[in-house]
Amino acid sequence: MNQVATAVIPNTLIQPFSDTLESFRQGVDNLLAKRSYFISQVLPKLQENQDYYEIKGRKSLAKGGAEKLASIYNLTATFQRDDETMNSFSSVKDMIAYVCTLYRGNQIIGQGRGAAILSKNQGDINKTLKMAQKSAYIDAVIRSTGLSDIFTQDLETVFGSEETTPIQASNFNEGMNPQLRTENRSEGLPETDRGLYMMEQADDSGFIPATEKQKSYLSRLISQKYFEPDEMEDRFKTIEGLSKYEASQLIDELLNS
Structure with missing residues (x-):
């Protein structure tokens, strides 16, 4: 009686691929879970x-x-x-x-x-x-x-090639970004109108915070002027609490230093 030959595929030819694929899936899932946890739990604490x-x-x-x-x-x-x-x-x-x-x-x-x-x-x-x-x-x-x-x-990566050319006070004052020099559009207004304008810009305590343009520009200037890491970081920390006037004064100081 003839017997039909049956091909038997050894487990060793199949199992390694299954194990590798499963391990890969677990590795990816684990990586994504860790990343999700970092973004939701760790990043907010920085x-x-x-x-x-x-x-x-x-x-x-x-x-x-x-x-x-x-x-x-x-x-x-x-x-x-x-x-x-x-x-x-x-x-x-x-x-x-x-x-x-x-x-x-x-x-x-x-x-x-x-x-x-x-x-x-x-x-x-x-x-x-x-x-x-x-x-x-x-x-x-x-x-x-x-x-x-x-x-x-x-910061050089953030600003890219812009940081390779130092900002000169003369260029800045000649009108490249004139709104950034003082960010105070009340200048040139009659005193009464200037007072009303300033009141509109102030918060409940009367404080007029620096604009985002001023803060961004100050960050660029500080990154150029200060090379000691601790000193640079201390300077960055002061930006958030500046008023518009203080930011304007600091910009002029850094541009002319």
Whole structure:
């Protein structure tokens, strides 16, 4: 009696693909769940103008925010001189570069790079070292946590090529953005009309807050004038509480300094 041969496919030819697909699905679901939790529970706990700065709709992560994220993700940092970058850009005078490596326990989670130039920090070596390490640290945190679509590394990324050309007081005062110089449209009005205009702009306490245009412009100026991270962050913190007049005075001061 003839027997019909039956093809038997070993489990080993099927199971690995099933396991891989299921593992992939679980991994994706887990990643999405973690991300959703971060956006709903962790992100709101980061303080604007302290842990990050929002300019032109992009969040620029500050050192304090990076430290909080590193703590939440249980990451520790080490720094090494970035010889590869310095050798690749050897024509750039007085550049200091670092690689920041983030660990969880003994496992490497990610790396980031940062550089700073001595001449842009008024020849202050300590400032230049801090700036390079800060940039590397923030870069490493953003890369390791996968939050590059939420946070940018620094203000230069937010402003793009606009920041490559310093803002000159003469250009500004010649009318490039005249409304930003004082943002006080009551100037030139009769005294009685000016008083009414100012009353309309004030809140219940009589305080007239700086406009969004003034605050955005001040952020640009501060990012150009101050290279010490802590000093820059302190300056950013003061912007939100400025009046229109104070913002106007500070803009003029920074433009002419």
